[in-house]
Amino acid sequence: MLERYGHGGDLWTAAEAFGRPKEQFLDYSSNMNPLGPPEVVKQILIESWRDIVKYPDPAVRELRQKLSQKYEIDPESILVGNGAAELIDLIIRVLKPTTTGLARPSFSEYEEAVHKVEGGLISLPLFPQHQFELQWQDVEASLTALDILFLGHPNNPTGRILSSSIVSHLLGSGRKLVLDEAFMDFVQQEKEHSLLKLASTCQDLIVIRSMTKFYSIPGIRLGFVVAHPDLIAQLRYQQVQWSVNYLAQRIGAAVLEDESFEQSTREWLQIEKPWLMAELSRLGLDVVPSDVNFLLFAFPESSGKTVKQAQQYMGHQGILIRDASLFEGLNERYCRVAIRLREDNERLIQVLSNFMRDVYPIGEEGVLNE
Structure with missing residues (x-):
């Protein structure tokens, strides 16, 4: 489990789980400003x-x-x-x-x-x-x-x-x-x-x-x-x-x-949040409206997909997402992702799209079948 210590952003656990260096992950599991640090x-x-x-x-x-x-x-x-x-x-x-x-x-x-x-x-x-x-x-x-x-x-x-x-x-x-x-x-x-x-x-x-x-x-x-x-x-x-x-x-x-950093952040988010929400919705995901720099969404029940399957699949592709089913009150369909820069967000959508189409076979426990 990536959230072994109760949080996202654990690159050490991700490196152990998916067998790649910490620096090679796109981390969508922690909600940091991608424009920073100043x-x-x-x-x-x-x-x-x-x-x-x-x-x-x-x-x-x-x-x-x-x-x-x-x-x-x-x-x-x-x-x-x-x-x-x-x-x-x-x-x-x-x-x-x-x-x-x-x-x-x-x-x-x-x-x-x-x-x-x-x-x-x-x-x-x-x-x-x-x-x-x-x-x-x-x-x-x-x-x-x-x-x-x-x-x-x-x-x-x-x-x-x-x-x-x-x-x-x-x-x-x-x-x-x-x-x-x-x-x-x-x-x-x-x-x-x-x-x-x-x-x-x-x-x-x-x-x-x-x-x-x-x-x-x-x-x-x-x-x-x-x-x-x-x-x-x-x-x-x-x-x-x-x-x-x-x-x-x-x-x-x-x-x-650093007022210019604040202004740049708000301008980036005003553009990127609606774009990412629209792209996630286009994949058939149920996206919760957000006031901030991260999004909660659910895989549709009819898809049979779970967040644990998605986390395994995407982790092997170098993308970390947050298993939101670990929050009391949410079920196995819920996922949370940060909002990052456009190039990264396009990669997120591409890999999520592949996951939704079952491009690669996934076992019952969410582990990729070799």
Whole structure:
């Protein structure tokens, strides 16, 4: 199984499974910006490598100040972490919820963090007939049993943002609301939909951001959380010292100033997303509308195809896709793919088309027959 460690983007496991070097794969299983990293990242790595003899700033002052200026929020409402994953775990450890409401399907690390503090879970279902948008009636019935709600905005793996009406309901629910905005940078009307500014002053709202996806720096590990300064102080007290290394701080502060990179990314996605959605639909796949840089789709039931078969077939062709059946609430027909550059996307469509036509024989377990 490619998702042996719970995520896409595991090139080491892919190399073992398909017998080719890591560098020879087109990775559609992790949702990184194909335009990145920005050029300034290379400059920092070249110019600053000697500075790793110094301790990083324990208060991450420069980066917090840059984030404060970019998003117009108080720096005391910002805590920077070693990627969004650290912050998810940190928030749950500090809040220690008895019962947490999670959308299904959603990012598995929310559930893992809750299990670590021995908290209970209530599933809030997302249905294909609603295009996987969360419905208020599916939340309302569970509210009295919940301490907090932990939701993706946009959600992973569905790629959908929360509607303004349900955000309004959630904010008035009297429960703590944690929103993971790891992919919000890719939303065309980001400022309209993000709740970062509100979270900086609201006692019951917490917003997590990742910087690794948009700037394509997952190896650096960088994210931040915005909340009321009182909660930020509690989170900072529980955070591991030196969580954010020197290079991560320097790179984070620099990429925030690269406005041309942001503009290029949004222009690329505005063209490439509808093209790829149309091509996947042309193959007869059921494509879920997406607000971000990845797409969830299902093989039609009549085709008899499964995502595990597709993952094996395409892996042998050098293309990695995400088995979305591993997300609770999705079945063996669901697959998630990133959106990449046109040349790569054309290769994806070509290999998927061959798979749909059964050009090569595939066994019952999805393994190619020699």
